[in-house]
Amino acid sequence: MAVPTPSFSHVSAASGRAPARRDIAESTYERLRGALSEPEWLLFEPLIRDIERLKAERRAIILAHNYQTPEIFHGVADLRGDSLALAREAAEGDADVIVMCGVRFMAETAKLLNPGRTVLLPDTQAGCSLAEAIQPQDVRELRRRHPGVPVVCYVNTSAAVKAECDACCTSANAVAVVEALGSERVILVPDEYLARYVAAQTRVEIISWHGHCEVHERFRAADVAEFRTLTGAYVLAHPECPREVQQAADYVGSTAGMISRLAARRPASALLLTECSMADNVAVLYPEIHFLRPCNLCPHMKRITLTNIRDCLERLEPRVEVAEEVAAGARRAVLRMMELTASPRVRSADPAASGPAGPPGV
Ligand code: 13P
Ligand code: SF4
Numbered sequence: 378m379a380v381p382t383p384s385f386s387h388v389s390a391a392s393g394r395a396p397a398r399r400d401i402a403e404s405t406y407e408r409l410r411g412a413l414s415e416p417e418w419l420l421f422e423p424l425i426r427d428i429e430r431l432k433a434e435r436r437a438i439i440l441a442h443n444y445q446t447p448e449i450f451h452g453v454a455d456l457r458g459d460s461l462a463l464a465r466e467a468a469e470g471d472a473d474v475i476v477m478c479g480v481r482f483m484a485e486t487a488k489l490l491n492p493g494r495t496v497l498l499p500d501t502q503a504g505c506s507l508a509e510a511i512q513p514q515d516v517r518e519l520r521r522r523h524p525g526v527p528v529v530c531y532v533n534t535s536a537a538v539k540a541e542c543d544a545c546c547t548s549a550n551a552v553a554v555v556e557a558l559g560s561e562r563v564i565l566v567p568d569e570y571l572a573r574y575v576a577a578q579t580r581v582e583i584i585s586w587h588g589h590c591e592v593h594e595r596f597r598a599a600d601v602a603e604f605r606t607l608t609g610a611y612v613l614a615h616p617e618c619p620r621e622v623q624q625a626a627d628y629v630g631s632t633a634g635m636i637s638r639l640a641a642r643r644p645a646s647a648l649l650l651t652e653c654s655m656a657d658n659v660a661v662l663y664p665e666i667h668f669l670r671p672c673n674l675c676p677h678m679k680r681i682t683l684t685n686i687r688d689c690l691e692r693l694e695p696r697v698e699v700a701e702e703v704a705a706g707a708r709r710a711v712l713r714m715m716e717l718t719a720s721p722r723v724r725s726a727d728p729a730a731s732g733p734a735g736p737p738g739v
Contacts, residue, residue, distance in 0.1 A: 412447035421448045424683040428453045431690035437474035443632040444652040444678040445478045459633035460532045461547040478681045480505045484697040485536045489708040496697045499685035503677045507533040510588025511567035516541035528564040536699045540706030544713040549631035551575045557717035574616040592673045593617035596650045601625040611644035615651040
């Protein structure tokens with residue numbers, strides 16, 4: 378789900394702010410008011426102004442994942458959302474340049490779907506522990522051990538790994554993709570906890586791998602129970618969390634699923650068992666919800682800053698390229714995901730996106 382940009386009333390002339398602010402960024406400032414202090418805004422405003430100018434000059438579009446900081450997410454992004462929304466959005470539009478404010482596998486996916494466009498990743502060190510957890514030869518070995526069993530890879534993988542797989546999936550559509558393959562057994566790599574989450578919701582036998590997200594694996598069920606007792610907060614967990622953490626939550630789903638669930642339930646207080654910026658960004662949309670903040674930072678997502686976004690737009694570097702020998706296979710896996718989940722016969726992967734609030738599917 379792409380996150381909508383909320384509409385806010387503009388800053389009034391009586392507010393006493395300098396004219397320079399009013400001409401470029403009134404609505405941006407209004408949007409960010411709840412998430413940033415005045416000194417932070419003064420620091421970010423010139424960068425936001427430069428980025429807006431460069432976007433127009435370069436015919437560029439900025440995509441931002443839900444884990445990006447508010448000044449990026451609400452300040453300069455044109456399209457925002459979870460991995461699935463970013464993959465879909467990357468396939469649309471006619472911009473010459475795509476800036477991916479996220480991690481490498483997201484930029485690679487954008488490049489696979491836009492081979493003729495320039496795709497920029499503001500910091501090439503923005504990786505992902507899940508993408509590091511499996512290599513192409515591991516997929517080949519799994520196929521050798523389980524002949525004839527289709528392989529689904531989480532989008533959090535390198536293009537080289539995707540090229541070895543039959544279809545890719547995200548946390549929002551993993552159940553749907555697995556079921557749509559029509560096989561009694563499916564290999565689902567690399568996240569062990571996502572695989573167990575899927576296995577709990579389908580009759581398809583899931584063969585998993587042992588990859589973990591370094592951010593989500595740090596949450597502990599005992600801490601969740603303690604927080605719930607102390608605060609009564611509604612608890613939402615990402616499927617990359619350990620299984621006992623998922624079981625301790627009220628809802629389990631992708632980052633977009635969490636937003637949909639919060640929009641539907643509007644709890645007085647909420648605890649998001651995921652990356653820290655997620656709560657900061659959602660709080661801008663739903664200021665009436667009190668977010669508790671025992672979150673974990675993703676060091677890779679946090680490599681993206683307004684400064685390196687500005688710099689990459691200025692230099693049109695660093696560009697993300699996908700090696701010729703893996704691009705066709707990796708693109709096939711991403712497009713297969715989209716085909717499989719476009720079918721009306723496939724049930725929605727994320728009940729929160731449309732259905733009523735209910736117990737988590739774990
Ligand atoms: P989502 O697809 O749910 O946004 O998750 C991406 C991710 O990297 C979670 O750690
Ligand atoms: Fe990868 Fe985890 Fe960071 Fe998501 S939060 S990008 S899965 S390391």
